[in-house]
Amino acid sequence: MVNMKKNVIISTDPGIDDAAALALAIFSEELDVQLICPLFGNVSVQNTVANTEKLLTFFNKNIKIVAGSQQPLIRETIEASNVHGKTGMEGFNFPKTTQSVDSSLTAVEAMHQVVSKNNTNTTLVGIGPLTDIALFTHLYPQDLAKVEEIVVMGGTLDRGNFGVLSEFNFASDPEATKMVFNSGVKIRVAPMQVGRQAKVMPETSEKIKNSNKTGDMFYQLFSRYRGGSFVSGLNMYDALAIALILKPEIFEEVTTRVEIETNGMLTAGASLIDLKNYLKLPNNADVAVAVDSKQFEEWFVTALEKAI
Template sequence: MKKPIILSTDPGIDDAVAIAILLFSKQLDVKLIAAAAGNVGIDQTLNNVLKLETLFKKEIPVVPGCSRALIKHPIDAVAVHGKSGMDGYDFPEPNRDLILENKIAPVAFHEVVTATKNKVTLVGIAHLTDIALYLRLYPEDFSQIEQIIIMGGSIGRGNYGVFSEFNIASDPEAAKIVFESGLKIRVAPLELGMQAKIKPEISEKIKKLGKVGAMFYSLFKRYRGGSFATGLKIYDALAVAMLLQSDMFEFVATHVEIVTQAGFTYGASLMDFNNKLQQSNNALIGTKVDVDQFIEWFINALKKAC
């Protein structure tokens, strides 16, 4: 039986890869996609979700998420993903009929979860604002949530602040709510993307997969998450891999504390592997990925979308 999924995403080039894999997986039933502001603004991310669905000939309902974080000012990654978030390819005109009218993401999440017979997995590959609001508004849904898969946080240094990873840094207060929810959480941190880079020869193989492969190749040429020449960091695909084929990862159960105090560590995700805080474990952290196995899985997963 297919696993029901709700996706929160901010495409973003690596998000686009994750969306393709999710939508074409025979193991999953994507019930809803929420477009979050993040890599680029909410108008662009919403448009990008619709562009991808139109290209893939999919009709998953889409709902706009929050346009900014709970408290802090918005940040973006335009320098990494381009002004549109998916620069480098001429997409078809998006099908805007897929947008749920007069709905906000937390309410749409609740409606999907309560209408779905099996427990739902939430996949967060953007900031966690919409998921946090949903958890605050509808705690009665917790028993119907299987787990939360997150791309975010870092074991060591960050890629936004000194110790903060971009998705968590986008809304640390929301991330704190999610990690303190008591729900089952699996995390694909920054370091996994640094381990499993998409080298040029892999991009060349993807280019030959057909129209969708050529689209991703064009996006990869413009992507600044790493280097096309030495290897791209496709972070969000690792979160999807964690959901679909967890045996390629090593996990460590630990307590994750999100720093929300102002200062140099604001937005840091403290992963207490040595139990210094003496707090109960609240997440499974992917600490290592079998790179060869991931690359083989990655190519095969994208083939299904081509």
């Protein structure tokens, strides 16, 4: 029987909402997650690697882990421990780690190996800074014809959550983000504001808690997460990238131009999502501008119930 699952590589910086996104992808019957590349971002690469090892051990999944970049291409590193806690995944006592990172190669080399050897095209998912995906597109242009699409959570339709106009993932490495959007590969984007529509409300958190051991683990992590609150609802930003792949029908998407500001003293990392064609430039991305929050929440709960 032919394997009809989508080949997937995930670049991530777990982070609590990254952890949820990883669970949704790993346990999906439609995705074949072949490589996970934790890099700097929410917390240091040492912590994101350790968190990825913990998660795969907890999930009892043997997926190749290769560490990604420790810092942006040219800028100083920023982080978000104020949202995710010092280690990125505090609040749950994970079992002793049995999964370990492959340190014999770089994340970019590992991406090349997977993409070039696959018989069918591969989807790249970026739910952290886009440094490694940018380096991959730069160093292995011959592989880009075998990339189905790049799906990212990042950017902002208006105001930011790191700078006045910049969202954290894109602001972490503006130059890398610009490279990705200039790569010529099909790109789909879930911006920050859509993540704020895709909330997990208090009664849903309780449902997740009582669903299975994974639900209980996430409930405990969510109790430490500062992306929203148990009272007002938790923002599941990074899960949106997985939803874009698996449930595109619940989104409203617009094909448009996305430009990334790299020169501005006050606006570096800002995403100019040109919904009104002011820039008069060719389209380079499909951008989600809205999501059906009720359908997202239902999908999120049902998908996590499979994470056993």
